[in-house]
Amino acid sequence: MKTMKYIFIILTALMMNNLNAQQDKCRYIKTQTGYLMVLRPGDDVIANIESLAKTEKIPSAGFTGIGFASDVTFGFYDFNAKKFNLKTFNKVEMGSLTGSIAWNEKGPSIHIHGVATVEKFNAYGGHILSLHVGTGSMEIYINVNNQNLERKVEQPLNANVLQLNCSK
Secondary structure, eight states: HHHHHHHHHHHHHHHHHHHHHHHHOOEEEESSSEEEEEETOOOHHHHHHHHHHTTTTSEEEEEEEEEEEEEEEEEEEEETTTOOOOEEEEEEEEEEEEEEEEEETTTTEEEEEEEEOOOOOEEEEEEEEEEEEEEEEEEEEEEESSSSOOOEETTTTTTEEEOOOOTT
């Protein structure tokens, strides 16, 4: 009887390990309008969206999301200095994420803004330069467009701007 109990415990542990391994591998599924991405603690949100865009050859997309973040770095663009002023917040809830996927000469170009709330319910937001999933998960709904869109740096602001081809 003891042997059966140990075998049961070992098999249960192996099955749970296999289930965890499958969850670790699966970060997104295809939906009718694009993809649903569910990221886990420690995941780099921007890197995962870039990877999805490359792997699935997404021509362009818009996305929204919510979830917990271990850290988020916002940038407020200083037009005179032509650079971002940075501010990082830790252990926040992302009440809103919104962004777009386009392409530039280097690959996918992710433009993302959001609002983060802290424990005392203060909210902070802006252009997101770095974002990592905290305890729990982050859900991102990606709506794919069928047209290729590009971003190019425009002067005099030195800003990466989405380009539209309106001649069609």
